[in-house]
Amino acid sequence: MHIPTLIERKRDGGVLSDEEIHAVIAAFTRGDMPEYQMSSLAMAIFFRGMTPEETAALTDAMLHSGTMLAWNEHDPMRVDKHSTGGIGDKTSLVLAPLLACDGVWVPMISGRGLGITGGTLDKLESIPGFRTQLNEVEIHNVIDQVGCVMVGQTAGICPADKKLYALRDVTGTVPSIPLITASIMSKKLAEGLNRLVLDVKYGSGAFMKTEEQAHQLAQSMVTVGRALGVRSSVRLSAMNEPTGESAGNALEVAECVRCLKGEGPQDLEDIVLDLASAVAVSPRVDLQEMLRRGDAWVKFQQMVELQGGNVEALEKITSVHRAPFIAELKAPASGMLTRMDAGGLGYVILELGAGRSKAADPVDFAVGCDQIAKTGTHVHAGDVLLRVHARTKRTLDHALDVLPQHIEII
Known part of the structure; x- marks a missing residue:
C-alpha cells in the first residue's frame, strides 16, 4: 500500500476501496502511518467528501480498530441514542433509565462537552462519587442489575477514533460529514446495539446551523447504521433556544431529577418521549406513564448507586454545587x-x-x-x-x- 497514492486519489476526487480504507486505519492505529499523512488524507476527505460506501467502510474500520461490548444471544435488545449536542441538552439522563423500565438494555457511551455544547459525562460527574470510567466487567455488572449504564469511552473501544479526532481538532477538519459520521457511529456501534435513534440538532446552538446540513448528517448516519446492520432512525431538533429550563451541569441534573419524577418541563419530556419511542418496545403513551409515575426515577437512583454516586445528593444537587x-x-x-x-x-x-x-x-x-x-x-x-x-x-x-x-x- 502506497499511502501518498491514496491521498492523491482522494485529493483528485477519486474513490478508495474498502480494503484500502481498512488498511489505512489499521496502519494509522498501529502507528505505522505518520500523522502528517493522516492529516493530509483527512483534509482531502474534507474537501472531496466520501461516497456512502466509503463512509461505511471508514466507520467499520474504526469500529474494528478496538474492542466491542459483547452480549449473549438471549440478552435483552440493546438500544441507545446519540445527540449531536446543544444547549441544555440533558435528554440522556432521563432517556436511559426510562428505556431500562421498558425491558431493553441501554449501554450508553457518552462524551464530554467541548465548546458551547454540554457533555453528558460532565453532568453526571457533578453527582458526588459518580464514576463514568468503568471497565467492561463493571459495565456488564451495572447493565445486568439495572438495565442501563452511562459511561465514557473505554481504552479499548475505537482507538482509531481517538487518534483521528485529536488530529482533526487541530487541522481544521472537524466539520466533515463523512468524518463526523464515522466518529459518531463507530463508537455507538461498538456498544453492540440492535437499535439506535439519532437526535440531530440544527440552529444557533448546534454544530449544524441549518436544517439542510442537519438532514445531510442524519442521512449519512442512518445510511451507515443500516449498512452495518443496526436499525437506525433520526429526529431533527431545532436548537434555537435551550432545551428545558436550565443549562449548566448541576443545574441540569436538578432539572432531570424533576423530569424523572414526572415534573419536568414539557419540551424536555416531549423530546425524551419522542426519542424513546423510536427504539422502545412499548408505545409512547406507555412510556409517558412510566415516566410520570416515577419508574425511571427509581432506575436512575439504582444506576447512580451502582456507579458509585451519592444518591442522597441528587435531590439537593444545587446545594452541593x-x-x-x-x-x-x-x-x-x-x-x-x-x-x-x-x-x-x-x-x-x-x-x-x-x-x-x-x-x-x-x-x-x-x-x-x-x-x-x-x-x-x-x-x-x-x-x-x-x-x-x-x-x-x-x-x-x-x-x-x-x-x-x-x-x-x-
Missing part, C-alpha cells in the same frame, strides 16, 4: 418573548465556566443559567427571564451585561 453569586435577569418591558438565543446563551455559559474551550479544561459544576423562560410566552415587565449562577462577581456582571443581546421581547 452552589455558585457564590446568583442573580435574576428580568424583563425590561412587557410583551411576547420571541428570542432566547441558544448560541448566545451557550457562549455566556461557557464563559461562566460550565464548559471547556480545550479538551483538558476543567468545568465548574455550579455555574450556568436556570429558570430560562420559553419563547412564545407572554412576559410582564419585571418577570424573571432567567437566573445566572456565577463563580465571581466579575463573571456575573459580564453575563448580565451580555445576555440581553440574545433575548428579544416584542
